Amino acid sequence: MTFTILVTGGAGYVGSHTILEILKAGYDVVCVDNLVNSFNEEGSKMPESLKRVEELTNRSLTFYNVDLQNRDSLRAVFRKHKIDCVAHFAALKAVGESCKHPLQYYQNNINGTSILLEAMEDFGCFNFVYSSSATVYGEVQFLPIDETHPTGNCTSPYGKSKYFVEEILRDLCASSDKWSVISLRYFNPVGAHPSGKIGEDPNGVPNNLMPFIAQVAVGRLPSLKVYGSDYNTPDGTGVRDYIHIVDLAEGHVKALQKLEKSNEKGFFAYNIGTGCGFSVLDMIKAFEEASGKQINYELVPRRPGDVPTSYSDASLAAQALGWRARLGIREMCEDTWRWQRSNPHGYAKL
Secondary structure, X not given: OOOEEEEEOOOOHHHHHHHHHHHHOOOEEEEEEXXXXXXXXXXXXXXXXXXXXXXXXXXXXXXEEOOOOOHHHHHHHHHHOXXXXXXXXXXXXXXXXXXXXXXXXXXXXXXXXXXXXXXXXXXXXXXXXXXXXXXXXXXXXXXXXXXXXXXXXXXXXXXXXXXXXXXXXXXXXXXXXXXXXXXXXXXXXXXXXXXXXXXXXXOOOOOOHHHHHHHHHOOOXXXXXXXXXXXXXXXXXXXXXXXXXXXXXXXXXXXXXXXXXXXXXXXXXXXXXXXXXEEHHHHHHHHHHHHOOOOOEEEEOOOOOOOXXXXXXXXXXXXXXXXXXXXXXXXXXXXXXXXHHHOOOOOOOO
């Protein structure tokens, strides 16, 4: 019998790439998304990103336009389908924006997750893969960051929302031996599917570095703002552990396979990163080489909530899940450029 995965927020960047790998691995997928961050052609029953996932995999999935905070709509999905596991991506995710709109982030990210967990419990589903973040580590105390690094001293409401949900999941696992929860702490997902058919398509001006660079390269934006040039780093700009979106998606498949085949109960957290740190200026240079385009940028003051340097030790994921990042900075930039060049306006057919 096929293992059925409910994917929340599956029309978005990380969700759509992960659904593609989940379908390739042979699982059935039911997806819910409120489309707040996804392009959906008027009159279409499925967002463009997921249509393309179906084309790339030659497999179908089931989609519902559902907001997790709508209890009745969410529970209707559980009534209709026997869900074996939930992969939870639905969240607002911009550090800077969360500092401006903290209530929106707490309401969406924490309340939505609580409602989802209640529905799972009521319908007898206790396998959960959580889309967490390296922001749960907050102010960096040592490098590289492994899972023993303290969590909770977060620098933004976004990071706090991810940390609070992890604490909810820990309490849930402590309250009952039915739950099996894997929390994947992403570092910085970038890149696109090598086909160029799906990629990152943020609404409005991008909050993250790579789509901003790509939109400058393709001519949609005039220049990139580099937030902070006076950090204690080799070139003064922030250093991050960038991970290819396909590697990240494959990490979720490994987590699902562990939950399907293992009887281990409880809460488990794993870093998903490469273990290498690159500065903002490193990424700009690598993208210029991949695209043949000059990236205009300006150095501006630091942004609230950002930390100077963050990169992972992901050896625990290798040991426990059999997962390692395969792709490097070159593939990250080449695949991003292939996506953006082929889709200058993202999924919108302008």
